[in-house]
Amino acid sequence: MDYHEKEELFNTLYEKYFQRIWRYVYYKTGNREDTEDLMQEIFIKVWKGLDKFEGRSSYYTWIFRISMNTVYSFFRKMRFKKFIPLEMVDEKHFAYHKNEKKEKVFEKMKLLPKELKEILELYYISNFKIREISEMLNIPEGTVKTRLKRARELLMELLK
Amino acid sequence: MKCFDINEIFEIIEKRDERIKELEEHIKACEECKINYQKIREFIETVQIEVPFDAKVKIKNRIFEKVKKKEKFRFILVPSLLTALAVILFVFIFVKEKNKEDIVIFSPGKQAVLTPEEVLFAFKMRKLRNYRVYIDDIDITDSLKNEGNVFYFLAENLELDPGPHVLTIIEDESRIISREFYLTSFKYSAGY
Numbered sequence: 001m002d003y004h005e006k007e008e009l010f011n012t013l014y015e016k017y018f019q020r021i022w023r024y025v026y027y028k029t030g031n032r033e034d035t036e037d038l039m040q041e042i043f044i045k046v047w048k049g050l051d052k053f054e055g056r057s058s059y060y061t062w063i064f065r066i067s068m069n070t071v072y073s074f075f076r077k078m079r080f081k082k083f084i085p086l087e088m089v090d091e092k093h094f095a096y097h098k099n100e101k102k103e104k105v106f107e108k109m110k111l112l113p114k115e116l117k118e119i120l121e122l123y124y125i126s127n128f129k130i131r132e133i134s135e136m137l138n139i140p141e142g143t144v145k146t147r148l149k150r151a152r153e154l155l156m157e158l159l160k
Numbered sequence: 161m162k163c164f165d166i167n168e169i170f171e172i173i174e175k176r177d178e179r180i181k182e183l184e185e186h187i188k189a190c191e192e193c194k195i196n197y198q199k200i201r202e203f204i205e206t207v208q209i210e211v212p213f214d215a216k217v218k219i220k221n222r223i224f225e226k227v228k229k230k231e232k233f234r235f236i237l238v239p240s241l242l243t244a245l246a247v248i249l250f251v252f253i254f255v256k257e258k259n260k261e262d263i264v265i266f267s268p269g270k271q272a273v274l275t276p277e278e279v280l281f282a283f284k285m286r287k288l289r290n291y292r293v294y295i296d297d298i299d300i301t302d303s304l305k306n307e308g309n310v311f312y313f314l315a316e317n318l319e320l321d322p323g324p325h326v327l328t329i330i331e332d333e334s335r336i337i338s339r340e341f342y343l344t345s346f347k348y349s350a351g352y
Contacts, residue, residue, distance in 0.1 A: 159203065
Protein backbone atom coordinates (compact mmCIF):
# COMPACT_ATOMS: atom_id res chain seq x y z
CA MET A 1 0.00 0.00 0.00
CA ASP A 2 1.55 3.33 -1.00
CA TYR A 3 1.20 6.57 0.97
CA HIS A 4 -1.81 7.84 -0.98
CA GLU A 5 -3.73 4.60 -0.76
CA LYS A 6 -3.02 4.52 2.94
CA GLU A 7 -4.18 8.10 3.38
CA GLU A 8 -7.37 7.39 1.46
CA LEU A 9 -8.18 4.31 3.53
CA PHE A 10 -7.38 6.17 6.74
CA ASN A 11 -9.71 9.03 5.77
CA THR A 12 -12.54 6.60 5.05
CA LEU A 13 -12.13 4.86 8.38
CA TYR A 14 -11.77 8.18 10.22
CA GLU A 15 -15.01 9.50 8.72
CA LYS A 16 -16.85 6.29 9.40
CA TYR A 17 -15.81 5.62 12.98
CA PHE A 18 -14.81 8.96 14.47
CA GLN A 19 -18.18 9.66 16.04
CA ARG A 20 -18.62 6.23 17.60
CA ILE A 21 -15.14 6.21 19.04
CA TRP A 22 -15.50 9.77 20.32
CA ARG A 23 -18.71 8.84 22.15
CA TYR A 24 -17.05 5.84 23.76
CA VAL A 25 -13.94 7.76 24.81
CA TYR A 26 -15.87 10.76 26.07
CA TYR A 27 -18.17 8.48 28.06
CA LYS A 28 -15.08 6.98 29.69
CA THR A 29 -13.09 10.14 30.38
CA GLY A 30 -15.90 12.61 30.91
CA ASN A 31 -14.03 15.59 29.53
CA ARG A 32 -13.19 17.02 26.14
CA GLU A 33 -9.48 17.60 26.67
CA ASP A 34 -8.63 13.98 27.52
CA THR A 35 -10.99 12.76 24.82
CA GLU A 36 -9.19 14.82 22.17
CA ASP A 37 -5.78 13.56 23.29
CA LEU A 38 -6.94 9.96 23.36
CA MET A 39 -8.66 10.27 19.97
CA GLN A 40 -5.40 11.53 18.51
CA GLU A 41 -3.47 8.67 20.10
CA ILE A 42 -6.00 6.08 18.89
CA PHE A 43 -6.02 7.25 15.29
CA ILE A 44 -2.23 7.54 15.16
CA LYS A 45 -2.14 3.89 16.22
CA VAL A 46 -4.65 3.15 13.46
CA TRP A 47 -2.41 4.94 10.94
CA LYS A 48 0.65 3.02 12.07
CA GLY A 49 -1.22 -0.28 12.09
CA LEU A 50 -2.80 0.02 8.65
CA ASP A 51 0.24 -1.48 6.91
CA LYS A 52 0.17 -4.47 9.20
CA PHE A 53 -3.60 -4.98 9.26
CA GLU A 54 -4.19 -8.52 8.05
CA GLY A 55 -7.98 -8.42 7.85
CA ARG A 56 -8.48 -11.11 10.47
CA SER A 57 -11.26 -8.96 11.92
CA SER A 58 -13.31 -6.14 10.50
CA TYR A 59 -11.91 -2.62 10.66
CA TYR A 60 -14.36 -1.46 13.32
CA THR A 61 -13.50 -4.42 15.59
CA TRP A 62 -9.83 -3.65 15.19
CA ILE A 63 -10.22 0.10 15.75
CA PHE A 64 -12.48 -0.40 18.71
CA ARG A 65 -10.02 -2.77 20.35
CA ILE A 66 -7.30 -0.16 19.89
CA SER A 67 -9.64 2.37 21.54
CA MET A 68 -10.42 0.13 24.49
CA ASN A 69 -6.74 -0.62 25.08
CA THR A 70 -5.75 3.04 24.78
CA VAL A 71 -8.45 4.13 27.24
CA TYR A 72 -7.45 1.33 29.60
CA SER A 73 -3.79 2.43 29.49
CA PHE A 74 -4.88 5.99 30.13
CA PHE A 75 -6.72 4.99 33.30
CA ARG A 76 -3.82 2.82 34.36
CA LYS A 77 -1.47 5.81 34.06
CA MET A 78 -3.97 7.86 36.04
CA ARG A 79 -3.90 5.27 38.77
CA PHE A 80 -0.15 5.72 39.16
CA LYS A 81 -0.43 9.50 39.06
CA LYS A 82 -3.20 9.70 41.60
CA PHE A 83 -2.53 6.53 43.61
CA ILE A 84 -6.08 5.31 43.17
CA PRO A 85 -6.91 1.61 42.85
CA LEU A 86 -7.59 0.81 39.19
CA GLU A 87 -11.13 -0.40 39.79
CA MET A 88 -11.93 2.96 41.35
CA VAL A 89 -10.43 5.01 38.56
CA ASP A 90 -13.24 5.94 36.25
CA GLU A 91 -14.94 9.04 35.04
CA LYS A 92 -15.78 10.08 38.62
CA HIS A 93 -12.21 11.30 38.96
CA PHE A 94 -12.52 13.73 36.11
CA ALA A 95 -14.46 16.89 35.42
CA TYR A 96 -17.32 14.68 34.41
CA HIS A 97 -20.46 15.41 32.49
CA LYS A 98 -21.84 18.64 33.82
CA ASN A 99 -25.30 17.38 33.07
CA GLU A 100 -26.67 15.91 36.32
CA LYS A 101 -29.12 13.64 34.55
CA LYS A 102 -26.33 12.21 32.43
CA GLU A 103 -24.15 11.77 35.46
CA LYS A 104 -26.87 9.90 37.31
CA VAL A 105 -27.57 7.56 34.39
CA PHE A 106 -23.90 6.85 33.79
CA GLU A 107 -23.32 6.20 37.48
CA LYS A 108 -26.12 3.65 37.47
CA MET A 109 -24.71 2.03 34.34
CA LYS A 110 -21.42 1.62 36.18
CA LEU A 111 -23.18 -0.46 38.81
CA LEU A 112 -24.17 -3.18 36.35
CA PRO A 113 -22.15 -6.42 36.14
CA LYS A 114 -19.25 -6.02 33.74
CA GLU A 115 -20.62 -8.21 30.92
CA LEU A 116 -23.96 -6.34 30.94
CA LYS A 117 -22.42 -2.90 31.27
CA GLU A 118 -20.10 -3.61 28.35
CA ILE A 119 -23.01 -4.51 26.05
CA LEU A 120 -24.98 -1.46 27.11
CA GLU A 121 -22.02 0.86 26.48
CA LEU A 122 -21.32 -0.58 23.04
CA TYR A 123 -24.97 -0.52 22.04
CA TYR A 124 -26.11 2.79 23.45
CA ILE A 125 -22.96 4.86 23.80
CA SER A 126 -21.04 3.76 20.71
CA ASN A 127 -24.11 2.79 18.67
CA PHE A 128 -22.76 -0.54 17.52
CA LYS A 129 -25.16 -3.07 16.05
CA ILE A 130 -25.82 -6.44 17.68
CA ARG A 131 -23.83 -8.19 14.93
CA GLU A 132 -20.89 -5.86 15.40
CA ILE A 133 -20.87 -6.32 19.18
CA SER A 134 -21.02 -10.07 18.71
CA GLU A 135 -17.94 -9.93 16.48
CA MET A 136 -16.14 -7.52 18.73
CA LEU A 137 -16.61 -9.52 21.91
CA ASN A 138 -16.46 -12.85 20.12
CA ILE A 139 -19.76 -14.10 21.50
CA PRO A 140 -22.90 -15.30 19.64
CA GLU A 141 -25.46 -12.71 18.59
CA GLY A 142 -28.05 -14.53 20.73
CA THR A 143 -25.90 -13.98 23.81
CA VAL A 144 -25.56 -10.28 22.98
CA LYS A 145 -29.34 -9.97 22.69
CA THR A 146 -29.95 -11.82 25.96
CA ARG A 147 -27.41 -9.70 27.80
CA LEU A 148 -28.80 -6.52 26.32
CA LYS A 149 -32.30 -7.41 27.51
CA ARG A 150 -31.02 -8.28 30.98
CA ALA A 151 -28.96 -5.07 31.11
CA ARG A 152 -31.97 -2.91 30.18
CA GLU A 153 -34.14 -4.57 32.83
CA LEU A 154 -31.52 -4.20 35.54
CA LEU A 155 -30.77 -0.61 34.61
CA MET A 156 -34.41 0.34 34.74
CA GLU A 157 -34.62 -1.21 38.18
CA LEU A 158 -31.67 0.93 39.26
CA LEU A 159 -33.09 4.10 37.70
CA LYS A 160 -36.49 3.78 39.42
CA MET B 161 -54.99 -4.28 28.11
CA LYS B 162 -51.75 -6.25 28.54
CA CYS B 163 -48.79 -4.33 29.96
CA PHE B 164 -45.61 -3.79 27.94
CA ASP B 165 -42.38 -5.18 29.33
CA ILE B 166 -39.20 -3.11 29.55
CA ASN B 167 -37.59 -4.59 26.44
CA GLU B 168 -40.72 -4.14 24.37
CA ILE B 169 -40.82 -0.45 25.28
CA PHE B 170 -37.15 -0.08 24.41
CA GLU B 171 -37.66 -1.66 21.02
CA ILE B 172 -40.81 0.33 20.23
CA ILE B 173 -38.98 3.59 20.95
CA GLU B 174 -35.72 2.66 19.25
CA LYS B 175 -37.23 1.17 16.12
CA ARG B 176 -40.06 3.70 15.97
CA ASP B 177 -42.34 0.69 15.92
CA GLU B 178 -45.90 1.14 14.74
CA ARG B 179 -47.06 -0.12 18.16
CA ILE B 180 -46.10 3.29 19.57
CA LYS B 181 -49.71 4.44 19.30
CA GLU B 182 -50.86 1.36 21.16
CA LEU B 183 -48.28 2.05 23.85
CA GLU B 184 -49.19 5.72 24.15
CA GLU B 185 -52.80 4.75 24.52
CA HIS B 186 -51.89 2.17 27.16
CA ILE B 187 -49.84 4.49 29.35
CA LYS B 188 -52.77 6.84 29.71
CA ALA B 189 -54.34 4.20 31.90
CA CYS B 190 -51.26 2.33 33.27
CA GLU B 191 -49.03 4.19 35.73
CA GLU B 192 -46.30 1.52 35.81
CA CYS B 193 -45.86 1.42 32.02
CA LYS B 194 -45.96 5.21 31.95
CA ILE B 195 -43.07 5.45 34.43
CA ASN B 196 -41.10 2.84 32.48
CA TYR B 197 -41.79 4.63 29.20
CA GLN B 198 -40.60 7.98 30.61
CA LYS B 199 -37.49 6.46 32.17
CA ILE B 200 -36.55 4.69 28.96
CA ARG B 201 -37.06 7.80 26.83
CA GLU B 202 -34.99 9.77 29.30
CA PHE B 203 -32.25 7.13 29.19
CA ILE B 204 -32.12 7.05 25.39
CA GLU B 205 -31.93 10.85 25.20
CA THR B 206 -29.35 11.02 27.99
CA VAL B 207 -26.85 8.58 26.49
CA GLN B 208 -26.56 10.62 23.31
CA ILE B 209 -23.11 12.18 23.40
CA GLU B 210 -22.65 14.96 20.90
CA VAL B 211 -19.35 15.39 19.11
CA PRO B 212 -18.22 19.05 19.11
CA PHE B 213 -18.44 20.26 15.50
CA ASP B 214 -14.79 21.36 15.32
CA ALA B 215 -13.29 18.30 17.01
CA LYS B 216 -13.17 16.03 13.99
CA VAL B 217 -11.16 18.41 11.79
CA LYS B 218 -8.99 19.67 14.63
CA ILE B 219 -7.91 16.16 15.67
CA LYS B 220 -7.34 15.06 12.09
CA ASN B 221 -5.02 18.02 11.53
CA ARG B 222 -3.11 17.15 14.69
CA ILE B 223 -2.79 13.53 13.57
CA PHE B 224 -1.45 14.42 10.12
CA GLU B 225 0.96 16.95 11.57
CA LYS B 226 2.52 14.16 13.64
CA VAL B 227 2.32 11.54 10.90
CA LYS B 228 3.97 13.81 8.33
CA LYS B 229 6.77 14.65 10.73
CA LYS B 230 7.42 10.95 11.18
CA GLU B 231 7.18 10.27 7.44
CA LYS B 232 9.71 13.06 6.86
CA PHE B 233 11.98 11.41 9.37
CA ARG B 234 11.52 8.10 7.58
CA PHE B 235 12.19 9.47 4.12
CA ILE B 236 15.16 11.70 4.93
CA LEU B 237 16.85 10.60 8.09
CA VAL B 238 16.51 6.83 7.73
CA PRO B 239 18.13 6.66 4.25
CA SER B 240 20.91 8.98 5.47
CA LEU B 241 21.53 6.78 8.47
CA LEU B 242 21.53 3.68 6.31
CA THR B 243 24.06 5.23 3.92
CA ALA B 244 26.30 6.20 6.82
CA LEU B 245 26.03 2.71 8.22
CA ALA B 246 26.91 1.17 4.84
CA VAL B 247 30.01 3.38 4.58
CA ILE B 248 31.14 2.47 8.09
CA LEU B 249 30.57 -1.22 7.36
CA PHE B 250 32.47 -1.04 4.09
CA VAL B 251 35.45 0.71 5.71
CA PHE B 252 35.42 -1.73 8.59
CA ILE B 253 35.39 -4.80 6.34
CA PHE B 254 37.94 -3.34 3.91
CA VAL B 255 40.39 -2.33 6.65
CA LYS B 256 39.94 -5.64 8.43
CA GLU B 257 40.59 -7.53 5.20
CA LYS B 258 43.72 -5.49 4.58
CA ASN B 259 45.04 -6.09 8.05
CA LYS B 260 44.33 -9.76 8.03
CA GLU B 261 47.47 -11.76 8.59
CA ASP B 262 48.31 -14.41 6.08
CA ILE B 263 49.50 -16.52 8.94
CA VAL B 264 47.77 -16.67 12.28
CA ILE B 265 49.42 -18.76 14.94
CA PHE B 266 46.97 -20.26 17.40
CA SER B 267 49.35 -22.27 19.44
CA PRO B 268 51.71 -21.96 21.13
CA GLY B 269 50.98 -18.47 22.39
CA LYS B 270 53.75 -15.91 22.82
CA GLN B 271 56.08 -17.01 25.62
CA ALA B 272 53.85 -20.02 26.25
CA VAL B 273 55.15 -22.45 28.82
CA LEU B 274 54.44 -26.02 27.79
CA THR B 275 55.36 -29.52 28.79
CA PRO B 276 56.62 -31.81 26.00
CA GLU B 277 53.33 -33.72 26.05
CA GLU B 278 51.32 -30.63 25.50
CA VAL B 279 53.32 -29.32 22.61
CA LEU B 280 51.07 -28.90 19.64
CA PHE B 281 51.51 -26.25 17.04
CA ALA B 282 48.60 -25.00 15.06
CA PHE B 283 48.46 -22.12 12.67
CA LYS B 284 46.23 -20.86 9.96
CA MET B 285 47.72 -19.91 6.60
CA ARG B 286 46.09 -18.01 3.81
CA LYS B 287 47.49 -17.61 0.28
CA LEU B 288 50.81 -18.84 1.42
CA ARG B 289 53.26 -20.19 -1.12
CA ASN B 290 56.68 -21.80 -0.89
CA TYR B 291 56.68 -21.90 2.88
CA ARG B 292 58.84 -23.84 5.29
CA VAL B 293 58.11 -24.33 8.96
CA TYR B 294 60.84 -24.81 11.56
CA ILE B 295 61.15 -25.48 15.22
CA ASP B 296 64.52 -24.05 16.10
CA ASP B 297 66.53 -25.50 13.18
CA ILE B 298 64.43 -28.57 12.57
CA ASP B 299 62.34 -28.42 9.42
CA ILE B 300 58.91 -29.86 10.24
CA THR B 301 57.15 -28.78 7.01
CA ASP B 302 56.66 -32.30 5.70
CA SER B 303 55.26 -33.53 9.01
CA LEU B 304 52.50 -30.92 9.07
CA LYS B 305 48.95 -32.09 8.93
CA ASN B 306 46.16 -29.89 7.76
CA GLU B 307 42.42 -29.47 7.95
CA GLY B 308 41.35 -26.84 5.49
CA ASN B 309 43.73 -23.96 5.94
CA VAL B 310 44.55 -24.84 9.52
CA PHE B 311 47.90 -26.60 9.84
CA TYR B 312 49.02 -28.45 12.91
CA PHE B 313 51.94 -30.44 14.12
CA LEU B 314 51.95 -32.94 16.95
CA ALA B 315 55.26 -32.61 18.71
CA GLU B 316 55.13 -35.68 20.90
CA ASN B 317 57.86 -37.48 18.96
CA LEU B 318 60.05 -34.46 18.73
CA GLU B 319 62.74 -34.74 21.33
CA LEU B 320 62.95 -31.16 22.46
CA ASP B 321 64.98 -30.19 25.45
CA PRO B 322 63.36 -28.20 28.24
CA GLY B 323 63.92 -24.49 27.74
CA PRO B 324 63.14 -21.80 25.16
CA HIS B 325 62.28 -22.71 21.59
CA VAL B 326 61.19 -20.85 18.49
CA LEU B 327 58.53 -21.67 15.90
CA THR B 328 59.45 -20.07 12.58
CA ILE B 329 57.49 -19.88 9.33
CA ILE B 330 59.36 -18.66 6.28
CA GLU B 331 57.51 -17.73 3.14
CA ASP B 332 59.34 -17.35 -0.20
CA GLU B 333 62.59 -17.20 1.77
CA SER B 334 61.83 -13.61 2.60
CA ARG B 335 58.86 -13.22 4.91
CA ILE B 336 59.52 -14.58 8.36
CA ILE B 337 57.12 -15.03 11.23
CA SER B 338 58.38 -16.44 14.47
CA ARG B 339 56.93 -17.20 17.84
CA GLU B 340 58.77 -18.08 21.03
CA PHE B 341 57.61 -20.67 23.46
CA TYR B 342 59.07 -22.27 26.51
CA LEU B 343 59.23 -25.93 27.23
CA THR B 344 59.37 -26.94 30.88
CA SER B 345 61.21 -29.91 32.34
CA PHE B 346 58.03 -30.77 34.16
CA LYS B 347 57.95 -34.25 32.66
CA TYR B 348 61.29 -35.10 34.16
CA SER B 349 61.24 -33.18 37.41
CA ALA B 350 57.74 -34.35 38.36
CA GLY B 351 59.01 -37.89 38.32
CA TYR B 352 57.13 -39.43 35.42
